[in-house]
Amino acid sequence: MHGECCFESEVLAAVVECRWPERVESELRVHASGCAICADVALLAVALREDREVLKSIAAPPESGRVWWMAQLRARREAEKAASRPITAAQVFGAAATAWFAGACFGASSDWFRSEFVRLASGAESAGIGVFLTSGVGLLLLLAAVSIIILVPAAVWLAVGKD
Amino acid sequence: MFRDATLRDAIAAALAPADSESGSLVESQDVRADFAMDEDSFRSFYDRTARGLWAYLARVTGDRQAADDLLQDAFYRFLRAGTEYESEAHRRNSLYRIATNLARDARRRSVVRPDAVVSGEDIERVAGADSAGSLDLNADVERAMSRLRPNERAMLWLAYAEGEPHVEIADRLGLKVGSLKPLLFRARRKLAGLLRGKDSDHAR
Numbered sequence: 001m002h003g004e005c006c007f008e009s010e011v012l013a014a015v016v017e018c019r020w021p022e023r024v025e026s027e028l029r030v031h032a033s034g035c036a037i038c039a040d041v042a043l044l045a046v047a048l049r050e051d052r053e054v055l056k057s058i059a060a061p062p063e064s065g066r067v068w069w070m071a072q073l074r075a076r077r078e079a080e081k082a083a084s085r086p087i088t089a090a091q092v093f094g095a096a097a098t099a100w101f102a103g104a105c106f107g108a109s110s111d112w113f114r115s116e117f118v119r120l121a122s123g124a125e126s127a128g129i130g131v132f133l134t135s136g137v138g139l140l141l142l143l144a145a146v147s148i149i150i151l152v153p154a155a156v157w158l159a160v161g162k163d
Numbered sequence: 164m165f166r167d168a169t170l171r172d173a174i175a176a177a178l179a180p181a182d183s184e185s186g187s188l189v190e191s192q193d194v195r196a197d198f199a200m201d202e203d204s205f206r207s208f209y210d211r212t213a214r215g216l217w218a219y220l221a222r223v224t225g226d227r228q229a230a231d232d233l234l235q236d237a238f239y240r241f242l243r244a245g246t247e248y249e250s251e252a253h254r255r256n257s258l259y260r261i262a263t264n265l266a267r268d269a270r271r272r273s274v275v276r277p278d279a280v281v282s283g284e285d286i287e288r289v290a291g292a293d294s295a296g297s298l299d300l301n302a303d304v305e306r307a308m309s310r311l312r313p314n315e316r317a318m319l320w321l322a323y324a325e326g327e328p329h330v331e332i333a334d335r336l337g338l339k340v341g342s343l344k345p346l347l348f349r350a351r352r353k354l355a356g357l358l359r360g361k362d363s364d365h366a367r
């Protein structure tokens with residue numbers, strides 16, 4: 001047996017409409033008394049609907065106006081929280097970009113910094129690297145790459161990690 | 164009571180009317196969230212559905228306190244979804260789907276602690292002439308339902324307590340109608356056996 005009887009929906013409808021068992025045709029009652037499926041449907045529908053009425057009568061949901069009011073308040077708080085997040089990210093990115101730009105200008109314009117950099121680079125095997133670094137553009141590119149590698153992940157971490 | 168503070172904190176935050184910040188927000192009428200429903204429609208929908216949804220949550224979770232909290236969270240998320248619905252049935256299905264998912268999440272996070280939903284103190288609030296008889300039946304149902312899996316409780320409740328057709332039940336529970344039928348049949352056999360006092364092989 002696998003679950004369906006053509007009368008079960010009639011039995012269920014009779015329970016839902018409060019006609020079961022007195023106000024249904026006797027044929028349906030007789031059928032249900034001999035049909036395991038309809039007997040189960042009638043048993044469950046009667047028990048669960050009565051249980052539902054008991055639970056509905058003891059339920060004490062808050063008043064609808066209060067629920068609306070609290071939903072407005074909560075939505076407002078969530079919106080404020082969400083709005084503060086892009087601002088934080090923008091601020092961190094702005095600070096990172098400023099730091100990068102200042103560092104790049106310093107590196108490109110400071111004779112001391114460039115000479116120290118060349119001294120370090122002179123240890124490198126390729127002479128081409130030293131020449132590249134002594135040019136302002138090369139140094140700027142190197143600093144930009146270092147800044148991106150270090151500052152961008154830091155900025156992302158700070159922005160996302162704040163929440 | 165909740166072991167995990169997350170849901171409770173979120174709800175408590177929204178439930179804090181005494182705090183001066185929330186008081187000033189309300190007084191200044193500066194609170195206008197972008198909900199798809201206006202206040203009158205929401206309140207009317209809430210009044211039609213809240214008690215029935217609470218009963219559903221109480222039986223699916225087996226936890227009265229969780230039902231209280233999940234009820235408010237479900238209505239909030241329903242409002243926040245911002246969806247326009249074609250009909251009352253769609254609106255109800257959406258609300259129940261949200262509530263079902265919340266109950267499932269709460270269970271995963273172990274914030275549900277099944278306990279007696281109805282206590283002796285409730286007897287005065289139970290409607291009807293034979294309230295003692297109703298409470299006896301209620302205790303039997305509670306005991307039997309506690310032996311079922313939560314998804315079995317949900318589908319049986321929707322089918323027999325609410326009398327919903329299979330299409331609506333499948334929609335609310337996120338199932339295909341074809342897979343619902345055999346599941347519902349097995350759950351029905353199991354609960355019928357338990358209610359008849361037979362701890363049959365159908366029951367766990």
Ligand SMILES: [Zn+2]
Nearest residue numbers: 005007035038
């Ligand atoms: Zn039958």
